[in-house]
Amino acid sequence: MPTILTFGDSNTHGTQPMHSRPSDLPRFERRWPVVMGEALGWDVIEEGLPGRTFASPDPEMGPHMDGRIGLFIALESHGPIDAMTIMLGTNDLKAHFEAAPEEIAQSCAFHLDVALSEEMQMRHGGFEPFLILPPRPHAAGCLAEFYAGSEDKAQATLDAMRAEAEARDVAVFDANTVISVSDVDGVHFSEDVHDTLGKAVADFIRSEIVED
Template sequence: MPTILTFGDSNTYGTQPMRTRPSDLPRLTRRWPVVMAEALGWELIEEGLPGRTFAFPDPEMGPHMDGRLGLFIALESHGPIDAMTIMLGTNDLKAHFDATSEDIAQACGFHLDVALSEEMQARHGGFEPILILPPRPHAAGCLAETYTGVAEKVDAVQAAMRAEAEARDVAVFDANSVIAVSDLDGVHFDAGAHEALGRAIAEFILSEIED
């Protein structure tokens, strides 16, 4: 049975849209990685950490939010894997990071380079990384201040991330093609969206395999 690792942030972890911060809502049971793996019939390894960024230690949530170290830990503590999804970039858009699209895209490229490196490919016997562009956040609800100004930069960031993947011949799935974030907090998405995203990513992966 093939194995897939899902590396991401709260939207991979299964955090529900929040009315207050912090939220007391439980993690979704049928989050998109679970739905995806069920549709594929594959073994699932989940590595979703709320607050994780591509490359920024968070002054509020801690230095371990920097996904660069977490990526090495995930790839060296699991395996072998046959595929890996990377869905990050939402937290990098927080206003207090003041990151440019180039900053975020370069950090995305670093993650792809690690996944494609000879060391990691050999460790797992070869595997396919897949970049997932997360649903675009917007400033809303209890996270409005955190994401001030995000609407003006998110499109450029996602275009730059896509370019990094395409330059490395890495498959890209755009979550915006099937779901949107909840207007409740502008960042997370509801149970129905998790179901839809999980099924869509499974279909995408199967189509990539057939190609």
């Protein structure tokens, strides 16, 4: 049975839309990686960390939010894998990072380059990385302060990320084509959205494998 690693942030972890901070709500049981795995009939390794960025330590949540650290740990502690998804970029749009779309895309490119590197490919006997463009966040609810201005640069960020993936011949799935974030906090997914995304990602991966 093939194995897929899902590398991401709170929306891969299954965090519920937050009405207040901090939230004591448990994560969803049927989060999108679980739904995807069921649809594909594959084993899933979930590596979703709330607060994770592509490449920025968080002044409040800690230095381990820098996704570059977690990426190496995930790829060197699990395996062998046959595929992986990377869905990050939402937290990079937080106002306090002041990151330009091009900077976020360059950090995305680093992750893709690590996944495609000879070292990592040999470690796992070859695997296919897929980039998932996350739904555009917006300032709302208890997270409004953190995501002030995110709408203004979200699409430019996604476009730049796509360009980096396409330059490396990495297949891209735009989650915005099938889902959107909750208006409760402007960032997280409702449970039905997890179901929709999981099935859509499964269809996308299945189609990419058939094409290959």
